[in-house]
Structures are given as C-alpha cells and as structure tokens.
Amino acid sequence: MHLGLALLVISAAQLMVVLDASIVNVALPSIQKALSFSPANLVWVINAYTLAFGGLLLLGGRTGDLFGRRRMFMIGIVIFTLASFLGGLATTEAWLIAARVLQGLGGAIASPAALSLITSTFPEGPERNKAMGVYAAMSGAGGAIGVLMGGVLTNAFSWRWVLFVNVPIGLLVVFLAPRALHETETRDGKLDLPGAVLGTTGMTLLVYGLIHAGSTSWSDSTTIATLLVGVGLLATFVIFESRSKHALMPLDIFANRNRSGAYLTMLAIGTAMFGMFYFLTLFFQDILGFSPLRAGVSYLPFAIMIMVFATLASKLVGRLGPKPLMLAGTIIGTSGLVWFSRANVHSTYFGNGLGPMLLVAGGMALCFVPLTLTAVSGVKRHEAGIASAILNSGQQIGGSLGLAVLGTVAVTATKGRAVQVVKEFGLKAAPLFKAEPPPANAKLPHALDYAVRSAFMHGYTSAFEVGAAILFGAFVIALVAIRRTPTMPSVQDDEAGEAVPVLAL
Numbered sequence: 422m423h424l425g426l427a428l429l430v431i432s433a434a435q436l437m438v439v440l441d442a443s444i445v446n447v448a449l450p451s452i453q454k455a456l457s458f459s460p461a462n463l464v465w466v467i468n469a470y471t472l473a474f475g476g477l478l479l480l481g482g483r484t485g486d487l488f489g490r491r492r493m494f495m496i497g498i499v500i501f502t503l504a505s506f507l508g509g510l511a512t513t514e515a516w517l518i519a520a521r522v523l524q525g526l527g528g529a530i531a532s533p534a535a536l537s538l539i540t541s542t543f544p545e546g547p548e549r550n551k552a553m554g555v556y557a558a559m560s561g562a563g564g565a566i567g568v569l570m571g572g573v574l575t576n577a578f579s580w581r582w583v584l585f586v587n588v589p590i591g592l593l594v595v596f597l598a599p600r601a602l603h604e605t606e607t608r609d610g611k612l613d614l615p616g617a618v619l620g621t622t623g624m625t626l627l628v629y630g631l632i633h634a635g636s637t638s639w640s641d642s643t644t645i646a647t648l649l650v651g652v653g654l655l656a657t658f659v660i661f662e663s664r665s666k667h668a669l670m671p672l673d674i675f676a677n678r679n680r681s682g683a684y685l686t687m688l689a690i691g692t693a694m695f696g697m698f699y700f701l702t703l704f705f706q707d708i709l710g711f712s713p714l715r716a717g718v719s720y721l722p723f724a725i726m727i728m729v730f731a732t733l734a735s736k737l738v739g740r741l742g743p744k745p746l747m748l749a750g751t752i753i754g755t756s757g758l759v760w761f762s763r764a765n766v767h768s769t770y771f772g773n774g775l776g777p778m779l780l781v782a783g784g785m786a787l788c789f790v791p792l793t794l795t796a797v798s799g800v801k802r803h804e805a806g807i808a809s810a811i812l813n814s815g816q817q818i819g820g821s822l823g824l825a826v827l828g829t830v831a832v833t834a835t836k837g838r839a840v841q842v843v844k845e846f847g848l849k850a851a852p853l854f855k856a857e858p859p860p861a862n863a864k865l866p867h868a869l870d871y872a873v874r875s876a877f878m879h880g881y882t883s884a885f886e887v888g889a890a891i892l893f894g895a896f897v898i899a900l901v902a903i904r905r906t907p908t909m910p911s912v913q914d915d916e917a918g919e920a921v922p923v924l925a926l
Contacts, residue, residue: 440567473525475817476621482533482810497531502591509584533810572717613669623654631825682902689895691819730786743791751896754784758889835880
C-alpha cells in the first residue's frame, strides 16, 4: 500500500467535508438574492449542514465500526457528492436546505470513518504522527480555506460552484479509495436510530430556539416552547442512551476524566471558531467594504497559520504531552478574540484583522492534535470510531450553538445601540435596518451611516467578547480536568486486553 496516496485520499475527503461548513458564508448574499431567501431562513443554509453533520456523527461513527470503515467512508463520500450536485442545481429555499441536510448526512458517515482509517492504515510512530499532523491541518484549516474558496468561486463563476466544486473531488476520492485503503473488520451489532433521532431533533430545536430569541425575544412563546422541547428531548436522549444495549453514545465513554475534558474543550473551540468566521466575514464586508473575493483572500493567512502550527503540534506533542499544548493554544486563541473585540468602525485589516486572526489560528491549531490524542486514549477497539466521532461532533455542535448564541448576543447588542441612534437622529427604527433615506430633519447622511455601522459593529464586538469568554472557559477546563497523559495513547484490545497504540484525529 502506498501510504502517501492513502493520506491524500483521507485528507482530501476530510478537507472537503470540513470546508463545506464555511464555504457558503461569503456566497450567502448571492444565494439570498438568487433564491429569494428570507433573512430568517438564510442562516439555515449553514445550520442545516452543521446540525445534520454534528448530530449524526455518532451514528456515522457507529456504522464504520459495524460495517467496515472503508465501505462506509466511500458511501458517505458518494452521498456527500450527490448532495453537492443537487444543491448546486437548487431553485428554491427548501431544495437547497434539503441538499445541505443530505450533505451533512454524507459528511457524518465519511468523517469518522476517515479518522479511524488513519489508525488502521499508518503504523505507529513518525508516519502516523505525520499523517495525523496533515489531517489536523486539513480539519483546522478547512474553515478558512472554505471562506477563501467561497469568495473565489462566487466572484469568478456563481454561488452554485461552492457546491459543484465538491463533485470532481468526491468522484476522485471514491475512485482512489479502494486502491489506497484496506477494509477493516466488521462487527455484530445494531444501529441506535431512536437515539440519533432524539439527539439530532433535540439539538435542532435548541438551536432554532436560540436563533428565534434573537429575532424576537426571550419571552416569545415560540422561543420558550422550542427551547423547552429541545432540552427535554436531549434529556430523554441521555436517559435512553443509559438504558440502551446498543447505545449510540455509550455513557461510560465519559467516565475517563481526560476524555470528558477533551470533549468539553472541543465544544468550546467549535463555538469560538464558527462564530469568528461568521462575524469576521461580516466585519470584512459590511464595515471594511471588502468584496466577496477580497474577503475570502483575507483568510489566507489564517489557513497557512493553521497548517504550520498543526504540523508543529504533531512534533511537539511527543515531547511535551497534550496538556501544555492545550493550555497554550486556548490562551493564545482567547487573546486573539479579545483583540478582535477591540475593533471599531475605524479599524483596518492590518490593524485589527490580521494580527488577532493569526493568534486565533495558531492557538486553535495547537489544540487539535493533543485533543485527539486525549480523546482516543484508552478506548476499547470497537469504540474507537465513537470516541473520535464524539470529538468531531463536539466541534460541529459547538459551531451550531455558537452561531445561535453569538448571533443572538450580536442582535441584542445591536438593537440596544440602535435605540440610542434612533433617539439621536429622530428616526423610526425601520431606516436603521432597511437603508431608507433619513428624514429631512436628520443630520448629514454620512453621520447617520457612521452611527448605523457603529451599532452593527457593537454587535460584532459583543459577540467576540462572549466568544473570548467561552474560549477562556476551555482553558480552565483543560487546566482543571486534563491530567498529564502519556505522549502515545492507546486503544484497548477487547479480547486480549492488550494496549494497541493508536494516533488519530
């Protein structure tokens, strides 16, 4: 087997799956205009994918354990590729959102299988460390690369190509997979479909309720009802899993203190990272006036920084262990978000964009490798897919929750500042948000424009402040919950009771 080809197949598939959470960001205005999306529904172009992906990752990890990881990897990529093609042809809101859900399903099947295939393909030692570093770079840089590609493709062709671009890559991956990867053993067992429905539906309602609170209020009846039902379904999911013989998420996997700490840390990182992409893109286009192409290109340093520091982390983790890198990464990332929160309408890309972006990229890249090492350390062989899927699921669910929570924070803060602007200029609320001309007795238009942009900027910086607090919480979790672990964690063999070394992301 040619290990280089195997790494190309796995990393290309993971990059394609991860970047699709962000590649549509820059294209959203074009999508809204072309398909007549309402502002409330537009956010679901992103959340339909991340919720399906994150909510079904556990089920996807289980299918690989039961039916063979190469087989499920290929099935997932086929579904993802077909969904991308159908999404590119969409002519209505419902069509595109349904295609994004189907993409999420394909990604949820392929991603954990790809992760586990590194374990079964690459021998322990430098080769596996190198493969893990490349995989970490693809996972970490996927968000930034997605924004960059989204800007380039939207500007050069149309928004449809942010989806069509997956088709040739997916077909190539499916063609090469049987030639580059060995099949893994299958196991007897059943899929926990009720658990998947409970967990995914509960999380979807929770995210919907958080988004709805931003557009209405926390006391709105629909907001309260969806939040309560969502929390209730998630509680039912936990109870169901504790009693199921074929649990989708075996609760004993959280008994390990290090592993639980790694999952919580990744949840917080996902929240901060997805929120940063969303609000930084708005800052580039709405405040700095960047075109979609220029906004996408502005993320290039972020992608480069992620790849460089993920590779560095894969080399350092063998000498330092996971915990020091987690602590350094979360505190560096927090400092970057705090820097972002100091921006204002007079800020520039080089003054308040590039520097904090590099800090966040470097900090997050330092975390990905040690978090994976910690999450898979000591798990039973047949639970390796589930252990890694929970980690990936934490990042995606954290991203969905992050967009919902930080979006609500931003809208609330903007509304609060808007009240002051309305009073100052003697306006009705509508002109502030609908770009209507100011009344005759208002001050100069440029002053009104400045006030409006300041109100929105206040919302963005408020979101960055909350994101920084969440990421600092990840630092506290890593400090308190993570014990110093062996530099080479292992997966436990069920039958022989031996420790079989593994390194995966």
